[in-house]
Amino acid sequence: MLKFTNVTKLYHTGDTALKDINIHIRPKEFVSIVGQSGAGKTTLLKLVLGEESPTEGEVIFEEMNIHQLKRKHMNMYRRRVGTVFQDFRLLPDKTAYENVAFAMEAAGRADFEIESDVPHALDLVGLRHKAHSFPDQLSGGEKQRVAIARAIVNQPEMIIADEPTGNLDPVNTYEIIQLLKKINDLGTTIILTTHNVGVIDNLGRRVITIKDGKVALDSIEGKYIL
């Protein structure tokens, strides 16, 4: 599904963010990427989202080289990938419902689809009763759940979750991870980056450890080892 082939990323300052990365992620996998701050995890995800381009090598999603996509096709590709960020990145002047609906509107979906799917997505994350609340009226955990509803509403093939529990307490962390597991069980590939040892160890799924911009470890039922 997603393949990194000999990917190297150098920044214009000359720093090496990633060096010769080779990773193959299969459909319906739940992959955690761990590593210390500055190891290159976020750069890896930025490459997947097309926010950054590799200096060398290629990133292939379903036979498409992501970094050779034209603007229009990049938009269409991004609609196939859901994203969840540590800082939630909700649109502050839109309600929870409107934030989720925005992703569907952006994908050009019809009104009747939006009216039926948005409440369903909010149901899935347990926030239907907060549909008309604005982000600043929601707790951190609730904001992240809205972000997850937004990420899944277009039924993406893959979800990128960049430290989604980084700003959350243990209870909310547990709930968010359970939610991601549920989404994975329904058939969506999940790529998760985290610092949380407990999360990784309890998941019992594939773990890729990045160290100094290189893949240090790639284990099928891994633990958090640095």
Next chain:
Amino acid sequence: MIITKLRRTIKSGAISFWRNSSVSLASVLIMTVTLTVISMILFFGVVMSSTLETIKSKVDINVYFVKGAEEEEMIALSESLKQMPEIASVEYVSREQAYATFRERHKDEEATLQALDEIGENPLPASLNIKAKDPSQYDAIVEVLKNKEITTNDNGIVEKINYTKNKQAIDAITRIINASNKLGFLIAIFFAAVSILITFNTVRLAIYIFREEISVMRLVGASETYIRGPFVTVGILYGIVSAIVTVLLMIPLTNSLGEWTDKLGTGMNLFAYYQDHLVIIIVSLLVAGSTLGAISSFLAIRRYLKV
């Protein structure tokens, strides 16, 4: 689908305009100042042009007759001048009329009237007041008059043609007004450019606040057009609201200047002008405001769309 997209764009823009009221208020205020400055500059131009026209319309040629001139001859000259295509009107003022007008004009000046009485007879000559259709034709008319037999002949009835003196004064005023118009135009361009730049920067600042959101929109796969649409709508709304505020603001402003422009001999009342041209002013301000807002938003958002 296009209609759905348009409807969503307008709705989203309108909601954003309303929910981000403080940013909207700041932008509307700045844009109102811009539109008011531009309007006042244009009004200044109109007042100056009207003043120039008024002054030009006051130019005329006075032909003074010798005292002994026969009335038939003078009227005949008047009639023959009326036939000239360059001439708009010819008014014959008899000696008696001139005398009566003089007395009326100086009725409060006893010394002048006493002096007049002492002369014993009417010292004022009969005259013709000639107005041309176009001020540029006066020279030609004067030439024609000077060449006429009645002027050049020893027995001619014309004593004096009083034009050159008026002309010099009027030319001087025309030059001053033209120069101030040119200077006004340069100042106008400068102020308009500064105002537009300030508006552009305000809109850019308003959009800068949303830069994070724009990058999120990009990451959920929204197209450039889809992201840009609501921002351009908001820009247009800034323009429309500012235009309406400017139109309302102009009412007391032109009203207070109206009487002043009237008294100053500009040949117009600014308030009356404003009322007469209200529809075109409203349409122009709406078009100018919404175009300014739309272009500012369109350009300002460009740099944040690169994600």
